Amino acid sequence: MPDSLRGRSSCVFTTIAAALLILAGTVFPLDAAAQLPAGRDVAEVCKNCHADRVETYLATKHGQKGNQRGPDCQTCHGDATEHVKAGGGRGVGGILGFNNKAIAADRKAAVCLSCHASNRHLAFWDSGRHRKNDVSCNNCHSLHGTPGLGSTIALNRPNPSVTPYQTTVRELQYETCVSCHKQIRSQLLKPSHHPIIEGRITCNDCHNPHGALSRAMVKSESIPQLCTTCHAEKRGPFIWGHPPVEENCLTCHNSHGSNHNRLLVEKAPNVCQDCHDARFHPGTVYDGSGGWNFIPPRNNVPNTRLIARGCVNCHSQVHGSNAPAMRGKFFLR
DSSP states (O other): OOHHHHHHHHHHHHHHHHHHHHHOOOOOOOOSSSSSOOTTHHHHTTTTHHHHHHHHTTTSSSHHOOBBBBSTTTTHOOOOOOHHTOOOOOGGGGOOOTTTTTOOOHHHHHHHHHHHHTOOGGGGGGGGGHHHTTGGGOOOOOOOSOBBTSSSSOOOOOOOOOSSSSOOOOOTTTHHTTTTTTHOOOOOHHSSSSSTTTSOOOOOTTBOTTTSGGGGGSSSSHHHHHHHOOOOOGOOOOSOOHHHHHOOGGGTTTTSBBBSSBBBBEEEETHHHHTTTTTTOOSOTTTOBBBOOOOOTTOBBBOOOOSSSGGGGOOOOOOEEEOSHHHTTTOOO
């Protein structure tokens, strides 16, 4: 090839390469061509109107990794070609808006499951209470939010924290859950509670919010199995077992919070007398037959069970006893 042609060809290739580089960094206007580009360039188009949402999205795990085509708004929101042609607008061009309440929750969840269906935590999503109550992924998760410290996913927190004093800067999962579970929110503020609002344990330590076949979507086949994953000393086996303990811990305890010590549903000895009324010991601990020794109507009969008394003062091994012979039968040491 003559030197003149070789030089001319080199100039042409240089010009084409420069044009491609300029095109790659160009922000496409709203009246772009009918077919939008793929990957991050789509996000650049969307940024013209949704700058705040796109910027936060690109900082998230989804925005950094995306899918095979790179971060692409169309992966979740659908084909935006007609939406861009029309100059935007809510619902225009078939755009899937996750905050649009008119769109069924199953349709929103199906978008997330198209990528996350293989996640083992989602194996029972269809059987879970959240799906049956029309809860979609975006009710709890925010793709456009920045995750807090100690978390890989951004969670929605629509209400202020119920914690009286912030003891951690981590993202606290319970703040998302109590936005719907108001009754649990009130229990967490009671004097005796699991350290949930302090950030030491999370709701999904016990529950699988993405679905389970068990009661209350707990992560075990039964409540005792769940509780003994932490409270191993209560697991047994014991020589003398306590049937209510083996059946359900919630018979005596409230797992989220209580006004009584050790998360008891009632103050001892009342909690014991729900089952053991008038057996071996009198079942009328707080009746009118006894009282303070200086109250005349009570015939000056003192009742020593009024203060600092409870069945567990003597029956301290109430969860089960390994004491020999009859001592263990009555859950004594």
